[in-house]
Structures are given as C-alpha cells and as structure tokens.
Amino acid sequence: EAQVTQNPRYLITVTGKKLTVTCSQNMNHEYMSWYRQDPGLGLRQIYYSMNVEVTDKGDVPEGYKVSRKEKRNFPLILESPSPNQTSLYFCASSPSPKPVETQYFGPGTRLLVL
Amino acid sequence: KQEVTQIPAALSVPEGENLVLNCSFTDSAIYNLQWFRQDPGKGLTSLLLIQSSQREQTSGRLNASLDKSSGRSTLYIAASQPGDSATYLCAVRRGSNYQLIWGAGTKLIIKP
Numbered sequence: 001e002a003q004v005t006q007n008p009r010y011l012i013t014v015t016g017k018k019l020t021v022t023c024s025q026n027m028n029h030e031y032m033s034w035y036r037q038d039p040g041l042g043l044r045q046i047y048y049s050m051n052v053e054v055t056d057k058g059d060v061p062e063g064y065k066v067s068r069k070e071k072r073n074f075p076l077i078l079e080s081p082s083p084n085q086t087s088l089y090f091c092a093s094s095p096s097p098k099p100v101e102t103q104y105f106g107p108g109t110r111l112l113v114l
Numbered sequence: 115k116q117e118v119t120q121i122p123a124a125l126s127v128p129e130g131e132n133l134v135l136n137c138s139f140t141d142s143a144i145y146n147l148q149w150f151r152q153d154p155g156k157g158l159t160s161l162l163l164i165q166s167s168q169r170e171q172t173s174g175r176l177n178a179s180l181d182k183s184s185g186r187s188t189l190y191i192a193a194s195q196p197g198d199s200a201t202y203l204c205a206v207r208r209g210s211n212y213q214l215i216w217g218a219g220t221k222l223i224i225k226p
Binding site for chain 2: 058090
C-alpha cells in the first residue's frame with residue numbers, strides 16, 4: 001500500500017530533551033516536506049526537500065533540523081525542544097515539487113513538550 | 115504576503131442538505147488551489163485540485179470552483195452525509211519553491 005508513515009504518533013517529552021520524528025514514504029517520491037499545525041492557524045511549512053541531500057527552510061524552521069540521506073526517509077529533529085514546539089506535525093511527499101502534483105500526507109505526530 | 119482565509123471556522127448542518135464552504139486568498143498569483151479533508155488521526159486527504167487556468171473541478175458529490183480575479187474558491191458538497199463530517203482545508207500553491215499556503219480550515223458536522 002502506497003503510504004507515508006510517521007513515528008511516533010504521540011510523544012510527550014520535557015524541555016531540552018532531543019527527539020527525532022521519523023517519516024518514510026514507499027512511493028519513490030522526490031519531494032518531501034514537514035508541516036506543523038496549531039489551533040486556529042493553517043499548516044505552516046518547517047522544511048522541505050526537493051531530493052536526496054537537498055533541503056531548504058520553510059516558513060518556520062527555527063528550532064528544527066532535517067536530513068535527507070535516503071530518498072524514502074526525511075526525519076525531523078528537535079535538538080532542544082521547547083514548549084512552543086508543542087504541536088501536531090505532518091510529513092508529506094509528492095512525486096516532484098511541480099505544482100500539478102498533489103501531496104500525500106502522513107497520519108500526523110502529536111507532540112507535547114512540558 | 116499571501117494569506118488564505120476560511121469562513122466559517124465551524125459549520126453544522128442536517129444530513130441531506132447541500133452546502134458550500136468558502137476559501138479566500140489575497141494574492142491571485144497562484145499555480146493552483148487544493149481542497150483537503152482532515153480526519154482526526156488520519157492525516158490529510160486531497161479532494162480536488164484546481165489549476166490556475168481552470169474554473170472548477172468535480173469529484174462525485176464534490177464540486178470546487180476557482181475565481182482568481184476575486185481571490186475566492188468554493189467547495190460545494192451535495193446531499194451531505196454524516197461521513198462527510200471532517201475539517202476541510204484549502205491551500206494555494208505559489209512561489210518559486212511551489213509552497214503551499216494554508217487556510218485554518220472549516221470544521222463541518224453533519225447531523226443525522
């Protein structure tokens with residue numbers, strides 16, 4: 001089944017404790033992206049990747065890191081989480097970044113930073 | 115700066131009614147506009163994608179229209195069903211990196 005998977009789905013952590021949220025897609029997509037969703041706001045892009053070893057900042061990259069060493073994986077790293085990073089996170093992928101392509105989303109990771 | 119607005123934030127209607135969800139955007143320089151559905155715990159699902167050169171798209175009971183000049187899109191749902199209950203999001207695609215700019219969504223409840 002073609003899908004985007006994220007792990008963990010739910011995470012409670014404390015301020016300053018490094019964490020990684022994994023994202024994997026099995027569709028051989030070039031483009032991958034991370035978003036965060038907060039109440040009353042639209043999704044905001046954190047980082048995106050046009051292809052392996054190519055990543056760039058989105059609208060809200062502060063406090064986050066990413067890497068794209070393999071085509072299928074795009075982990076999101078929070079080196080020192082803070083309470084303002086409490087949010088719902090989505091990973092997405094598409095065959096390419098071209099506008100005609102739709103994006104496929106993972107189920108989301110709900111993060112609570114105490 | 116592109117802004118996307120969806121009003122109302124929540125809507126509750128009886129089953130069987132036809133309804134319209136609204137999306138407005140401030141900058142008409144877009145590649146396309148998409149409507150998504152968000153179900154709790156299941157991520158987002160793309161419903162309809164309208165290219166900037168198109169006026170509307172249809173899929174089953176759903177019809178989405180796009181008026182770039184006025185910065186508006188509507189999602190029409192015919193003969194609503196309880197299974198249509200979800201949050202509906204619109205997003206416009208723009209910029210050199212084809213970025214998606216999102217509205218905050220309309221939470222739709224269909225009452226049996």
